[in-house]
């Protein structure tokens with residue numbers, strides 16, 4: 001009898017669905033109309049032994065409670081902040097994620113956002129489309145990167161990959177995180193100190209209770225009217241109301257954001273702002289990386305049910 005798997009969220013490539021269907025009895029919650037989900041879970045919940053979920057969907061305590069035979073949660077993503085470990089750990093439920101395979105593409109998007117904000121690519125694109133060039137409408141210049149300070153918040157795998165790329169633009173790198181990393185970049189004593197020293201603050205730290213709203217009004221004010229916030233991590237790290245207020249008051253220069261507090265909802269004030277670049281949480285969204293993430297998540301499930309060691313367990 002093939003193990004029953006519950007799939008939460010969406011966003012993996014079709015090849016991954018095929019891999020899952022080849023190994024497991026798959027139950028896809030996203031394909032069930034919202035009004036019918038409770039009945040669906042009441043019907044299949046007791047048979048579910050594995051969950052395949054995304055970094056943003058995760059699994060909460062209420063869902064875990066409906067799955068009494070749950071043994072493993074495979075997260076298609078590196079971030080596990082949406083997984084309720086307090087509900088899973090006492091039951092001995094394993095959690096896996098997909099580190100490393102997405103590092104380079106997420107770092108690429110951070111740099112793309114930083115460049116888009118500094119060189120004002122969305123504004124320039126709109127300018128050309130709207131005929132501003134032919135009409136000789138005045139145009140504001142961008143800002144160069146050379147010699148500027150990129151402050152990296154969280155120098156983990158992705159933070160380091162971002163730093164390496166930005167060094168190639170002759171930027172100066174600084175960072176802040178609680179522990180000191182074995183790198184030659186200077187570590188600021190506090191997030192506030194890093195923001196004050198930075199022209200671009202690039203948020204790469206994990207989400208979760210420890211980092212919630214750490215980018216607050218004071219940090220944004222320290223980054224300043226010529227500073228730019230780049231966030232490719234989690235929306236929860238930023239106090240979004242404070243961000244909107246800082247942009248509106250001109251206390252912050254610009255923001256380039258791939259992640260938001262309440263995805264997929266983006267505050268109207270951000271959507272209407274001329275100082276922001278917005279993307280819909282797509283750091284890992286390339287065919288290559290999403291295929292690699294999906295395969296790794298499936299490999300974890302297969303290893304678990306074959307009694308083999310998990311390729312990428314999350315160890316807290």
Ligand code: 8YV
Nearest residue numbers: 054055056076077078079284
């Ligand atoms: C995806 C992510 O949005 O890896 C993460 O933590 O946020 C992303 O790669 C998501 O997990 C895709 O399923």
